[in-house]
Amino acid sequence: MLWAQSEAGTGVIPFPAVRSGSGRSFEVSERFLARLERSGQLPSVVRNGWVSADPAEECGLQFDNGLGGCALLELHAATQDRRYLDGALKAADWAAASPLVTNWNYNAFSLQLLSQAYASTRDERHLAAARRKFLFGVQPGQLVDGPRAGRWADAHNARPAYHYIMVRALASFLAVMPKDDADRPGVLGCLRLALRARNPEFASKGIMNIDSSVEALVAVERLPAAARAALGPCGVAEALDVLERHVAHGVTKGKSSAGPEACALLLERAVGRRR
Amino acid sequence: MRSLLAWLFLAGALPAQVQELSRQQRDSLQELRPKLAIAQRGSDVAAVRAVVAESLRVLGDQAGLPEVKDTYRQPSSSAPLFKSDRIAEAFGPYADHVEKVRWWKIGLDPSKLNHALRETATVARACLAAARAEPKLAARLLPIARE
Numbered sequence: 001m002l003w004a005q006s007e008a009g010t011g012v013i014p015f016p017a018v019r020s021g022s023g024r025s026f027e028v029s030e031r032f033l034a035r036l037e038r039s040g041q042l043p044s045v046v047r048n049g050w051v052s053a054d055p056a057e058e059c060g061l062q063f064d065n066g067l068g069g070c071a072l073l074e075l076h077a078a079t080q081d082r083r084y085l086d087g088a089l090k091a092a093d094w095a096a097a098s099p100l101v102t103n104w105n106y107n108a109f110s111l112q113l114l115s116q117a118y119a120s121t122r123d124e125r126h127l128a129a130a131r132r133k134f135l136f137g138v139q140p141g142q143l144v145d146g147p148r149a150g151r152w153a154d155a156h157n158a159r160p161a162y163h164y165i166m167v168r169a170l171a172s173f174l175a176v177m178p179k180d181d182a183d184r185p186g187v188l189g190c191l192r193l194a195l196r197a198r199n200p201e202f203a204s205k206g207i208m209n210i211d212s213s214v215e216a217l218v219a220v221e222r223l224p225a226a227a228r229a230a231l232g233p234c235g236v237a238e239a240l241d242v243l244e245r246h247v248a249h250g251v252t253k254g255k256s257s258a259g260p261e262a263c264a265l266l267l268e269r270a271v272g273r274r275r
Numbered sequence: 276m277r278s279l280l281a282w283l284f285l286a287g288a289l290p291a292q293v294q295e296l297s298r299q300q301r302d303s304l305q306e307l308r309p310k311l312a313i314a315q316r317g318s319d320v321a322a323v324r325a326v327v328a329e330s331l332r333v334l335g336d337q338a339g340l341p342e343v344k345d346t347y348r349q350p351s352s353s354a355p356l357f358k359s360d361r362i363a364e365a366f367g368p369y370a371d372h373v374e375k376v377r378w379w380k381i382g383l384d385p386s387k388l389n390h391a392l393r394e395t396a397t398v399a400r401a402c403l404a405a406a407r408a409e410p411k412l413a414a415r416l417l418p419i420a421r422e
Contacts, residue, residue, distance in 0.1 A: 148339030
């Protein structure tokens with residue numbers, strides 16, 4: 001990741017400029033690259049084979065940049081190797097400068113990275129940028145009343161995978177917010193609504209998503225006790241138990257039903273029960 | 276005939292599962308998109324909320340329905356949770372797989388790469404979490420996370 005970031009040269013953890021790649025992310029990328037080609041902007045955007053900028057301001061790059069930056073922060077925490085922190089902070093600076101977009105989950109990736117960068121640096125710029133992503137780029141899209149309160153209103157972000165991407169970002173932001181922050185009640189309310197909208201489905205209807213929901217719900221379960229108390233009952237442990245039993249069953253049968261990160265997080269959860 | 280009528284009646288009574296919009300609704304939402312983008316770049320949250328409120332009026336009872344129908348896998352409700360003394364055994368197949376597929380090499384040609392860096396991010400985080408859960412795995416997994 002650090003090598004690719006350096007090759008791209010703009011601070012972003014980039015996306016490969018592959019034409020005709022397979023899979024959903026490459027289909028989105030192909031449309032983006034084709035538009036840039038038509039407008040003559042492609043040569044200025046692709047650097048050393050990586051998509052390194054977003055003149056059309058669609059900001060799909062926030063996806064890989066956010067996840068990559070968060071991984072670099074974790075690597076720094078585990079190794080104390082300064083190169084990882086430097087890379088993560090470049091990615092965070094890119095995210096802070098990236099414009100807000102109408103696809104709420106793209107903003108959520110940057111919200112998560114900026115929140116976790118603030119946890120590492122206590123640099124107020126990261127908190128301010130995270131706040132803006134939340135207030136203008138994540139919270140407004142959520143339904144606050146009606147039968148689907150807590151979901152995001154648009155059809156794309158109403159899907160479970162994106163719903164839990166939003167939950168994970170909100171949990172990251174709540175984890176680092178000062179206790180007396182004026183926006184803390186808004187973050188708590190947004191997260192509470194989101195959890196109550198979807199979590200009961202795991203027990204009542206079944207599993208509609210594994211990886212994204214495990215990553216999000218583990219992040220919520222790890223929130224400080226005061227934050228969890230403020231959230232109130234949201235069915236987090238119940239939903240995670242359903243998911244953990246399902247993933248454990250798959251591992252026993254030699255059929256992995258989750259990705260490596262979700263499985264590892266659930267294993268950490270198992271160790272946490274012993275402590 | 277009676278069962279067909281009963282099915283039709285029930286199907287009509289079922290709540291919608293996928294967002295279905297008319298051409299007019301889709302066009303109206305398309306028109307609102309640049310307005311939302313402009314509001315998001317300003318400094319007034321109320322302006323963002325006003326555009327969202329307009330889009331909610333357009334969506335009506337379709338708000339919050341997904342673009343693809345949710346599908347639910349039956350949970351293994353009687354299966355046990357993970358055992359904390361079997362971490363290495365449980366993560367072993369994942370570690371084997373990750374070691375086998377490592378495509379992330381410095382100097383690779385990104386124009387021929389059918390992988391996104393989100394994959395390396397999730398592998399790094401997985402290796403770090405598994406190593407935290409079972410320190411015996413650290414010697415094997417931390418070098419992969421650092422690649």
